[in-house]
Amino acid sequence: MTAEQILRLRKSFSLVKRQADVAAFYFYRQLFELDPTLRPLFQTDIELQALKLNDTLDEALDLLDRPIELAATLRELAEQHAEYGVKPGQYATVGTAMISMLEDILGRDFTLETRQAWVAFYQLVSGAMLMVAESRGTSRRLAAAR
Template sequence: MTPTQIAAIEASFRLVAPIAEPAAAIFYERLFTLDPMLRPLFARTDIRDQGRKLMQAIGFVVAHLRRPDAMLPAVAALGARHAAYGVNPAHYDTVGQALLDTLAEGLGPHFTEEVRDAWAGAYALIAGHMIEAAGEARRAA
């Protein structure tokens, strides 16, 4: 990721952070609209609590984009845990789309093409590490 992309993500996340709870609600609504088959993965989950965890995880990633060596091990561990929850690699595309849709709605005119591309790039990086760690966890099981 370039410094310009990182700066775009940091600036846009500062606009999202104050609306974290509604943004999380929009994210999960969009996720389940895109793929209703994902809803059972959250059957025993308090979705508001899950939304807080989601926003904390995104905040962690944003805070560490300039130090990927400090972030990527935590992201890999998250990917391994998600494998145990039944998340498979195909789900990551849907999650990425739900994230971008949520950002578009939440940021409105601040969701420029530059901001979208930066978030898409960051998500691809994170998802790739999570998928790889999930695969390793499945092979080790």
């Protein structure tokens, strides 16, 4: 991820934050349209959930300059997600819903470079979370085989 991409992400996310409610609405609408079976996983208030997601994205964007802290935050988040019952295969759907929401919210500001920066960011964040999720799965399988 380049310094220019990080700048692009921060700039475009500040535009998203100005319309955080609409962004959350688009995101969840798109997510449940892509995969309605995900709906029952979300048990707490969706608005509260959206606020937390917003804060985490904010924090992750902030931590892009501090990879060790970022890795620790994402490890914790991945552990929580495994407890919620999130499966590794569901990360791609969330990524697609996020890109589609950004497209709707940013419109003409969602340039090719900005899209590429968000795709790289989601790959980085979800890739780190998936590594934790998959290593949990492997340890469980090893324990069961013992």
